[in-house]
């Protein structure tokens with residue numbers, strides 16, 4: 001009974017935190033949706049840990065709880081892979097941005113050099 | 129100038145080299161005196177070059193940000209250059225620029241005007257899950273905005289100065305956020321919205337970004353985005 005209270009409260013606090021982060025626009029939809037979906041599975045399980053005992057039995061796993069632990073680890077691994085993928089995409093994007101920026105700077109500097117050059121030529125021709 | 133207002137037409141475009149020249153040409157022909165900004169969103173074809181040759185100003189994003197990302201750039205451009213009205217038009221030729229003065233007229237009374245199909249004009253029809261999604265969105269968003277909205281995902285919109293300033297600082301880049309969430313946000317902040325019936329045409333070239341097979345997923349996402357927009361502040 002005490003255990004159910006602890007796990008149940010943890011699940012609920014997580015749910016409230018994520019909904020609040022979404023409400024304040026601190027999480028982008030795609031991540032928010034993911035975590036909401038996860039919590040919709042986790043909260044019932046935290047209240048009724050024995051919910052999966054039947055499924056565990058047919059799979060040959062001793063108890064529902066160890067099945068949940070196993071699935072949890074698999075899920076966390078997938079999340080890590082997803083985050084690495086996102087970071088790779090971001091790195092590719094900042095790289096493109098840096099290139100664009102360097103190209104723009106080269107263009108601006110070439111233009112400025114051309115302008116000072118022509119200004120100097122004008123001075124020289126005026127001075128005779 | 130349209131009715132004494134400085135107007136900017138913003139055209140978000142992704143790989144639309146087949147139609148963008150005609151769209152820009154038609155806008156400039158029908159609406160002399162308005163400026164056209166094409167936001168090329170990382171196209172892999174010659175969209176930017178073709179648009180510039182047709183006489184539009186072109187802002188080229190280094191990679192794809194989605195319609196919402198392109199539109200915020202457009203609204204920032206409108207804000208920084210002092211436009212009174214900013215109008216979004218699709219690059220595929222579905223929107224008829226001859227309706228623009230009609231939209232601009234309405235801006236005397238409301239802040240954001242939507243050019244809506246299904247509102248009496250034209251014969252554009254949609255069926256299946258996509259239709260259900262549209263019905264759900266219009267029911268809910270009409271209530272939120274306190275006005276009848278039948279085509280909430282329309283990409284044909286006119287914004288006045290106040291809305292331009294809001295959109296320049298905040299415009300979601302997420303899928304459907306650019307249409308659904310902006311409407312909720314705009315209405316909640318006390319701006320007024322109104323729709324104007326327009327006839328829509330078939331796209332001139334290229335392919336639409338949604339295929340019929342994705343209609344069901346579209347319905348689910350529309351529901352999720354709508355729920356989220358409603359709980360957000």
Ligand SMILES: Nc1nc2c(ncn2[C@@H]2O[C@H](COP(=O)(O)OP(=O)(O)O)[C@@H](O)[C@H]2O)c(=O)[nH]1
Nearest residue numbers: 140141142144169194195198218219220336337
């Ligand atoms: N900036 C930008 N524009 C896009 C993107 N995808 C589509 N568009 C443009 O958005 C407009 C509407 O696209 P379309 O595929 O016709 O959508 P539909 O009219 O709702 O079926 C067109 O002008 C497209 O070029 C994108 O990722 N970024």
Ligand SMILES: [Mg+2]
Nearest residue numbers: 218220222331
């Ligand atoms: Mg279209």
